[in-house]
Amino acid sequence: MRYTLGSLFSGIGGLEMGLEMTGRFETVWQSEVDPFCQSILERNFVKAKQLGDINEINEHEIEAVDVICGGFPCQDVSTAGRGAGLDGERTGLFFRAMQIVSEIKPSCVILENVTGLLTKGFERVLGAFQEIGYDVEWNCVSAQSVGYPHKRERIFIIAYPAGVRLPGPWTLGKPVNSEKNLYREAGRLVDAVQRSALPFLCTEHDGVDRDTSVAIMKALGNAVVPDAAKVAGERALEVLDFRSK
Numbered sequence: 001m002r003y004t005l006g007s008l009f010s011g012i013g014g015l016e017m018g019l020e021m022t023g024r025f026e027t028v029w030q031s032e033v034d035p036f037c038q039s040i041l042e043r044n045f046v047k048a049k050q051l052g053d054i055n056e057i058n059e060h061e062i063e064a065v066d067v068i069c070g071g072f073p074c075q076d077v078s079t080a081g082r083g084a085g086l087d088g089e090r091t092g093l094f095f096r097a098m099q100i101v102s103e104i105k106p107s108c109v110i111l112e113n114v115t116g117l118l119t120k121g122f123e124r125v126l127g128a129f130q131e132i133g134y135d136v137e138w139n140c141v142s143a144q145s146v147g148y149p150h151k152r153e154r155i156f157i158i159a160y161p162a163g164v165r166l167p168g169p170w171t172l173g174k175p176v177n178s179e180k181n182l183y184r185e186a187g188r189l190v191d192a193v194q195r196s197a198l199p200f201l202c203t204e205h206d207g208v209d210r211d212t213s214v215a216i217m218k219a220l221g222n223a224v225v226p227d228a229a230k231v232a233g234e235r236a237l238e239v240l241d242f243r244s245k
Helices: 014-020 035-044 090-103 115-119 124-131 186-201 210-222 224-242
Strands: 003-008 025-031 066-072 108-114 133-140 154-161
Touching: 003 014, 003 090, 003 115, 014 025, 014 066, 014 108, 014 224, 066 090, 090 108, 090 124, 108 115, 108 224, 115 124, 115 154, 124 133, 133 224, 154 224
Parallel strands: 003 025, 003 066, 066 108
Antiparallel strands: 108 154, 133 154
16 A cells, blocks of 8 residues: 655655655655755656745645655754754744644654754654654664765654554664774864865866755755665654544
């Protein structure tokens, strides 16, 4: 059985790409405000309807879907941010997403964010789901746990109507032995320098103008690792299949 998927804060589609990798999700619509990312979505998800800015969506007119997913903005809970948490202008868009979830009432919600969310307002995330009748489970999945040489640890949240209880833990991929890998996770200082330098790489001498280079690096920096999203998707399928029996 296949399930329909709607995506908020779509970025370049890494989350829905990972879910589609399970072979059982079909992306019906996406919402993204960044013009560069929109162009990527239009190219890679040709059948999906593009809804644009989440703040301009009329949730009463959105097509109902089985699953809503989204990697809501992390800037206000990230260690690199100012710590505004869910009261921040960007991460606070979580509550706008919840308005849409409350209206559509999907069978499952899959959200992604940085692990800093756990100490900067996570109890409010749980409370928001409880208010609309959803139970929540979550797990931290790193890129390393699904076969990549870098950590990029993220929290994946799966919410579903209250009353569903699934046994057993999530199944994660086999961790990479970094000692046997040619690559290493950059230290914080080195990583910061590299992040500052990246927008100036692959520019004019490679036929890419600087503005496009910056847009590419920003999009990649915010993207969800598809293989990590697939782990969450496989767990969500357990919920969906259980409910469909």
